[in-house]
Amino acid sequence: MLNLITAEEMRKADAYTCEHSELSTIDLMEQAANAFTEIFVNHISPQRHITVIAGTGNNGGDGLAIARLLRMKGYHNIKVICMNGFTTESEDFRINKERLVALKISFETVSTPEQLPQNFDVVIDAVLGSGLNRDLSNFLKTSFEHINQNSNYTVSVDIPSGCSTDRFTFEDYCGIKADLTICFQRPKLLFTLPESTVATKSFKFTSIGLDENYLLAIPTDYYWTDQQTVQGLLHKRKAFTHKGTYGHALIISGNAQTKGAALLTAKAALFSGVGLVTLLTESAYFPYVNVYQPELMTANKEDLxxxxxxxxxxVAIGPGMGSNTEQRDQLLFLLQQKRPMVLDADALNMLTTDLLKQYILHPAVLTPHVKEFDRLFGAHTCWYNRIQTARIQAKELQCVIVLKNQYTYIINEVGKVFINSTGNPAMAQGGMGDILTGCISAFLARGYSAFNAAVIGCFVHGKAGDELAERYEVTPASILAEHLPLTLRSLLTDRIMTN
Ligand SMILES: NC(=O)C1=CN([C@@H]2O[C@H](COP(=O)(O)OP(=O)(O)OC[C@H]3O[C@@H](n4cnc5c(N)ncnc54)[C@H](OP(=O)(O)O)[C@@H]3O)[C@@H](O)[C@H]2O)[C@@H](O)CC1
Ligand SMILES: Nc1ncnc2c1ncn2[C@@H]1O[C@H](COP(=O)(O)OP(=O)(O)O)[C@@H](O)[C@H]1O
Ligand SMILES: [K+]
Incomplete structure (x- = not known):
C-alpha cells in the first residue's frame, strides 16, 4: 500500500534522502533520469527522432540528463531545445547542461514560439515539473499549443508542463497534452481522475530511490493499493478444509430482461473461491441456471x-433486480436481516441516503458507478468533488463505498481513499460490474472484512482483466469470471515465491 503525498512533501522527502544518505541532489536527479529512461526505452524505439524540450529548473535538469542517458543507450536522433525566459537556472540543471554539451548533443535555446521546429516525432516534455507556481506566460501557452498540435507522441517528465498538482480541475487547461507521463516515486492522485486525460492519456510511476521509510511515515488520506498489499491480505486454502470453511454467498438478482446479470454475479462469486453460492431468483429461471453453471444452487424469489x-x-443484492414496489419492499426486508452485504445497481437505485442511514447497521459495501453515485448522493461536476462526497458519506453511513472508475476508489468507514491499480478499457462492457459484485460478495462470505473484501475484489477483478487484455482486445464479463481462479493462483503463487 503506497501513501500518496503532495508535491511539497515530495520535496521534503528529496531533501531528507540527501541529508540522510550519501546521495547529493545531482545523484538523485541522475537516478530519476535513469528510472525514466528505463520505462521510456520500452515504449519508444531508438530509431525515433526525439526532441527534449526543457525548462531551466530541476524538471529541465531531468530532461537534460535523460537526453544524455538516451544517447548512451543508442538513441542517436536526439536534440534538446531549452525554453528561454525563466528567471532562474537550478544548479543541477547547470551541471547537466555541462554534461550534455560534453557529449556534443545538439542544444539550442528558443525565445519565441516561432523558433520551435514545425514538426516533432517524439517529444520529451521537461519544461515545468512540480515547481509550477504561477499561470503560464503567453510565450509558454503558445509554445505548448504548437507542441501539442505538432508532436506525434509526447512523454512528460514527472507531470505535463503547466499541469498543477494542487488543482484538480482542468477547465481552460493550456499545458502540455502528453500521451504518457512517467512520474516519480508515487502515482499522482490527479492522474486517476478521468478529467486528467486532457493533460495525459496515461501514466506510469517509477521509484527514484527516495527514502521509503521516511515517505511511508507521511500521513495521508489517499493510498494506492498494489499487488503486495493484496497478496498480504489473501489467505491460501488450507489442508482439511471443506466447502463450509469458505462461506455461503446468497445472490439476489435477475428479472425477465436481465437474467444474465444474475448468472454473471453468481458465477463470479463461485470462481472467486466461495464455498457455496445460492442464487435467489424467479423459479422459471432455475433450468437456465442449472445448465449454465451446475455448481450453483437456487432459491425461489417467492420464499425471500x-x-x-x-x-x-x-448477501449481494441488486444486479439486474428491477426496481418496482415489490422489489423495494424486498430490499428493505433484506437490509433488516443485517447480514454482511454488497449493494449494487438496482439496490442502489431504490435507496436514498435517509434509507441507508436507517438500515445500514451491518458491514456493507456499496458499489456505485458514476451515475448510481450521483443519483444517490447528488450531481457532481468533477471527480475530485465526487471523491470528497464519497469520503463524507462513507464516514456518515459507516460503510465501504466502491466508486467505480478506471481507477476505482475504495473509501473506508473513516473516509480514507484506496485507489485500485488494476483494470483497463478492454473491460468496458456490460456485465463487468456484476462480476465485481460477485467477487466482493465471495470474499465477504469467505470471512474478509467489508473493506478487505472490497480491496481484494477490485484488485483481483482488474488484474484478471489486465491478464486477459494481453491476449484479448475486449474481455466479455463471463470470460473474465472464468479467469478469476487463474488470477488468484498467480497472486498466491507469487507470494510463495517472494516470501
Ligand atoms: N522531488 C523529487 O524528489 C525530485 C524531483 N525532481 C524533479 O524536479 C522537479 C521539480 O523541480 P523544481 O522544483 O526545480 O521546479 P520546476 O518544475 O522544474 O520549475 C522550475 C522553475 O520554474 C519557474 N516557474 C514556475 N512556474 C512557472 C510558470 N508558470 N512560468 C514560468 N516559470 C515558472 C519557477 O522559478 P521562478 O521563476 O519562480 O524562480 C520554478 O522554480 C520535479 O517535477 C522533478 O522533475 C528530480 O530531479 C529529482 C528528485
Ligand atoms: N476503462 C476501464 N478500466 C478499468 N476498469 C474498467 C473500465 N471500464 C469498466 N471497468 C470496470 O468494470 C466495471 C463496470 O461496472 P458497471 O459500470 O457497474 O458495469 P455493468 O453495470 O455493465 O456491469 C467496474 O468495476 C469498472 O471498474
Ligand atoms: K514536465
Missing amino acids: KILDYSKYQS
Whole structure:
C-alpha cells in the first residue's frame, strides 16, 4: 500500500534522502533520469527522432540528463531545445547542461514560439515539473499549443508542463497534452481522475530511490493499493478444509430482461473461491441456471421472506433486480436481516441516503458507478468533488463505498481513499460490474472484512482483466469470471515465491 503525498512533501522527502544518505541532489536527479529512461526505452524505439524540450529548473535538469542517458543507450536522433525566459537556472540543471554539451548533443535555446521546429516525432516534455507556481506566460501557452498540435507522441517528465498538482480541475487547461507521463516515486492522485486525460492519456510511476521509510511515515488520506498489499491480505486454502470453511454467498438478482446479470454475479462469486453460492431468483429461471453453471444452487424469489439468513455469510443484492414496489419492499426486508452485504445497481437505485442511514447497521459495501453515485448522493461536476462526497458519506453511513472508475476508489468507514491499480478499457462492457459484485460478495462470505473484501475484489477483478487484455482486445464479463481462479493462483503463487 503506497501513501500518496503532495508535491511539497515530495520535496521534503528529496531533501531528507540527501541529508540522510550519501546521495547529493545531482545523484538523485541522475537516478530519476535513469528510472525514466528505463520505462521510456520500452515504449519508444531508438530509431525515433526525439526532441527534449526543457525548462531551466530541476524538471529541465531531468530532461537534460535523460537526453544524455538516451544517447548512451543508442538513441542517436536526439536534440534538446531549452525554453528561454525563466528567471532562474537550478544548479543541477547547470551541471547537466555541462554534461550534455560534453557529449556534443545538439542544444539550442528558443525565445519565441516561432523558433520551435514545425514538426516533432517524439517529444520529451521537461519544461515545468512540480515547481509550477504561477499561470503560464503567453510565450509558454503558445509554445505548448504548437507542441501539442505538432508532436506525434509526447512523454512528460514527472507531470505535463503547466499541469498543477494542487488543482484538480482542468477547465481552460493550456499545458502540455502528453500521451504518457512517467512520474516519480508515487502515482499522482490527479492522474486517476478521468478529467486528467486532457493533460495525459496515461501514466506510469517509477521509484527514484527516495527514502521509503521516511515517505511511508507521511500521513495521508489517499493510498494506492498494489499487488503486495493484496497478496498480504489473501489467505491460501488450507489442508482439511471443506466447502463450509469458505462461506455461503446468497445472490439476489435477475428479472425477465436481465437474467444474465444474475448468472454473471453468481458465477463470479463461485470462481472467486466461495464455498457455496445460492442464487435467489424467479423459479422459471432455475433450468437456465442449472445448465449454465451446475455448481450453483437456487432459491425461489417467492420464499425471500422465509429464508434462514443466518446460513449466509454474505448477501449481494441488486444486479439486474428491477426496481418496482415489490422489489423495494424486498430490499428493505433484506437490509433488516443485517447480514454482511454488497449493494449494487438496482439496490442502489431504490435507496436514498435517509434509507441507508436507517438500515445500514451491518458491514456493507456499496458499489456505485458514476451515475448510481450521483443519483444517490447528488450531481457532481468533477471527480475530485465526487471523491470528497464519497469520503463524507462513507464516514456518515459507516460503510465501504466502491466508486467505480478506471481507477476505482475504495473509501473506508473513516473516509480514507484506496485507489485500485488494476483494470483497463478492454473491460468496458456490460456485465463487468456484476462480476465485481460477485467477487466482493465471495470474499465477504469467505470471512474478509467489508473493506478487505472490497480491496481484494477490485484488485483481483482488474488484474484478471489486465491478464486477459494481453491476449484479448475486449474481455466479455463471463470470460473474465472464468479467469478469476487463474488470477488468484498467480497472486498466491507469487507470494510463495517472494516470501
Ligand atoms: N522531488 C523529487 O524528489 C525530485 C524531483 N525532481 C524533479 O524536479 C522537479 C521539480 O523541480 P523544481 O522544483 O526545480 O521546479 P520546476 O518544475 O522544474 O520549475 C522550475 C522553475 O520554474 C519557474 N516557474 C514556475 N512556474 C512557472 C510558470 N508558470 N512560468 C514560468 N516559470 C515558472 C519557477 O522559478 P521562478 O521563476 O519562480 O524562480 C520554478 O522554480 C520535479 O517535477 C522533478 O522533475 C528530480 O530531479 C529529482 C528528485
Ligand atoms: N476503462 C476501464 N478500466 C478499468 N476498469 C474498467 C473500465 N471500464 C469498466 N471497468 C470496470 O468494470 C466495471 C463496470 O461496472 P458497471 O459500470 O457497474 O458495469 P455493468 O453495470 O455493465 O456491469 C467496474 O468495476 C469498472 O471498474
Ligand atoms: K514536465
